[in-house]
């Protein structure tokens with residue numbers, strides 16, 4: 001279980017959020033919502049251990065999640081606004097880089113996001129929606145219990161959003177958790193909402 005206790009975040013000389021608390025269990029999904037600048041991305045970065053909280057704590061199975069940042073990093077996948085792709089590498093080569101870190105089957109991950117036919121194309125020629133799908137394909141590689149997703153469906157057409165459903169369902173059925181910042185509906189049935 002993950003428990004956030006009274007997290008606060010300070011950025012650019014202002015308090016972005018304060019007293020953010022929630023608890024999620026294996027299989028749960030939590031949607032972070034709120035207006036532009038409310039602090040959704042900042043909260044995801046805090047949860048990932050990429051941005052120090054001003055105050056508060058994050059517990060993982062009752063222990064301080066940030067006590068060992070590399071162990072914390074190993075149990076999560078963080079997908080930010082940026083797709084984090086190397087433009088000169090092919091779609092398959094981009095994923096192979098992550099597969100070396102996390103394990104997993106590159107072709108199966110490409111297929112899960114409908115990208116198998118584009119495997120050999122350099123990432124720079126992919127459309128923005130195809131690039132987003134390639135970034136999301138990292139989730140179909142080796143398992144990690146917590147997915148932190150920042151606007152995962154931005155730029156995706158309706159069919160591509162639907163393609164995320166089996167990926168999310170399988171992750172949650174295996175006890176995985178999803179925390180996603182979004183302005184758009186996502187195929188995460190029974191997700192709870194945390195409005196910032």
Ligand SMILES: Nc1ncnc2c1ncn2[C@@H]1O[C@H](COP(=O)(O)OP(=O)(O)OP(=O)(O)O)[C@@H](O)[C@H]1O
Nearest residue numbers: 011012016034035036037038039040041042043181
């Ligand atoms: N690197 C940074 N340095 C300084 N301030 C930042 C930085 N990143 C974000 N902020 C500020 O922190 C606040 C929260 O930004 P954040 O990106 O977390 O909001 P958000 O809810 O994700 O917004 P959006 O819906 O527009 O993506 C904003 O006022 C923003 O200007």
